[in-house]
Amino acid sequence: MTDHDGAAPDHDGAAAVHNGAAAAHGEEAIVRPSTLAWVSRHLEPGERIVRADALHGGITAEMRKLAIGTRDGGTRALVLRTFVDPYYVKHAEDWLNREVGALTQLAGTDVPAPELVAVDPTAEHCEYPSLLMTHLTGRTVLDDEGLETRTHLLARQLLAIHALRPAERPRKYVTLTTADTVVTPKCADAAAWAAAIDVIRRPAPPYEGRFLHRDFQPGNVLFDVPPLGPTRITGVVDWAATSWGPADLDVAHCSTTLALLHGPRWGLRFPEVYEAVGGALAAATSERLYWLVRDALACSEEVREVARPWREAGRTELTTPVVEERLDAYVTALMTASD
Known part of the structure; x- marks a missing residue:
């Protein structure tokens, strides 16, 4: 919101990428080449990206859920947030650094938050400013029931x-x-x-x-x-x-x-x-x-x-x-x- 000191005004927030309900495949789900290489460098040995789902619902950034193939034949999930819109790119460094600070502080607490994997706040390695974090289970619930x-x-x-x-x-x-x-x-x-x-x-x-x-x-x-x-x-x-x-x-x-x-x-x-x-x-x-x-x-x-x-x-x-x-x-x- 405007009143929220210019920080990523996702009223629905990044939760859209965690609930998996609004996934889309195809061109919009493709991870850009430099970003793909950057993500790959932060995976465990023997792991690779096997699938990317574009998830809708956020306002400020592109959000993707990445399925990671593990060495033992299983999969795990990560979340990639990428700021692409020129207006939001201008603020991305501040927003991403603040989120990194928060996730670092939250590690080890009882508050269930994603874990930081990697961040590129100035797009030094990626096409656009990006953040990679762990995926949380669960979904957003906006219904009246319950x-x-x-x-x-x-x-x-x-x-x-x-x-x-x-x-x-x-x-x-x-x-x-x-x-x-x-x-x-x-x-x-x-x-x-x-x-x-x-x-x-x-x-x-x-x-x-x-x-x-x-x-x-x-x-x-x-x-x-x-x-x-x-x-x-x-x-x-x-x-x-x-x-x-x-x-x-x-x-x-x-x-x-x-x-x-x-x-x-x-x-x-x-x-x-x-x-x-x-x-x-x-x-x-x-x-x-x-x-x-x-x-x-x-x-x-x-x-x-x-x-x-x-x-x-x-x-x-x-x-x-x-x-x-x-x-x-x-x-x-x-x-x-x-x-």
Whole structure:
């Protein structure tokens, strides 16, 4: 999102490449020659790439799942992220270096994240800036069914991320959305949006710093949903925007996404669930409102980009007008609750 300090705004994130549901073969799945050679140099002796699947759903980068043939005749999977679009290539070095830093810090923790294999942030060896990492099992789940259970799992996982105390803190969070950049939907409640915009004109409230994912939402979380047995989280992906800041920011972002995917009441509910599982948010109602409104208004600048990958993932009813209506209803509900 625009408000996410310019870091890879994949609202659906890299999870698209991990779920395997949107794979495509053929020309778009071909790994470019220099990149192919680079990947091959980072495989174990006797291994080779036997298949590449292009996976859709991301916004900023091409994503491929690579099947690697092993010496014993088996296969394992890796994930290749490649920044190709000229706009994103300009930011790729920063994003990739930040993700490398995050994955390095996460290694050995209880947070299920990919393991770094190799990175070429300046395209010294590849045609374009690229990152190679391990593949995680599981899939993204964006359906309404089972949402209550997943909401509690999301809250517990986010709490575990906020509990991390890395040896080296990531950089302080940055927010770019201002009162002047907000895009008010045509369908919007003008009075509610004007009041919401006034909220973010204020200085940011004081906060206790936490390790933030900064794009934690259902599209970046992988689930195992067996026919029988409990649903569980198997991975969290897309760590390019990690920052140091208030837990409220991560909670607000997940709340906005839940509101757009499933309806405003789920956005309003998520902070309650986060607290119920042991999370701590800003004490004052006005301070909580600031972070919630800030993230919701940030989304106003990219509703079209946010909605497209959700439709590609099967939520075809989430057209841009529908998502705009849900965003308006959510912002209005936030402002009404604060009266």
